[in-house]
């Protein structure tokens with residue numbers, strides 16, 4: 001198990017502005033004040049493991065004696081040897097701060113600031129992985145991102161990594177959602193073919209879509225729609 005703590009996070013204000021659909025002006029100036037107060041509350045860290053795939057199945061893989069079940073995982077990891085299960089969080093402080101605001105707009109802005117921080121930390125982790133293991137291209141999948149890898153698979157994923165709570169303070173609730181809320185989990189794997197879970201997800205109105213829906217590829221898996 002390896003821990004990177006802290007992951008330095010510098011918020012990209014252009015990205016934040018875009019996600020908030022805001023233009024420079026009074027409201028944006030207020031957001032910048034929020035960014036200033038939010039910055040010290042962002043405590044990004046990650047725990048991950050380097051695993052060699054022990055068994056491959058059409059509907060999953062076995063890592064460290066634990067089976068992960070998903071037809072997407074089975075197919076995408078068919079050529080992989082070494083993979084990197086991970087859990088990454090920005091900690092609980094920002095979402096605790098959100099509760100101190102009564103106005104919806106401020107809570108919403110802090111929520112989006114948290115999302116941008118989480119994405120920034122995840123990108124930084126990905127770059128560090130690539131550099132350390134001399135990998136050119138990587139893709140990732142997470143439990144719950146698609147019905148073809150359901151959310152309850154968080155449990156075996158966490159078991160593979162180890163004591164995630166002691167490492168970075170992230171736990172699972174009874175619905176397998178992560179606490180703190182601003183956390184992400186999954187598996188990074190080297191690949192020559194670019195892949196995003198969004199390619200298999202038909203959701204039309206998702207503001208976070210990273211790749212167009214690929215109906216032909218999605219038809220290879222059942223069920224086809226998304227959980228989030």
Ligand code: SF4
Pocket residue numbers: 145197198201202203206207208209210226228
């Ligand atoms: S399109 Fe949206 S909901 Fe679907 S996998 Fe991508 S980010 Fe998730």
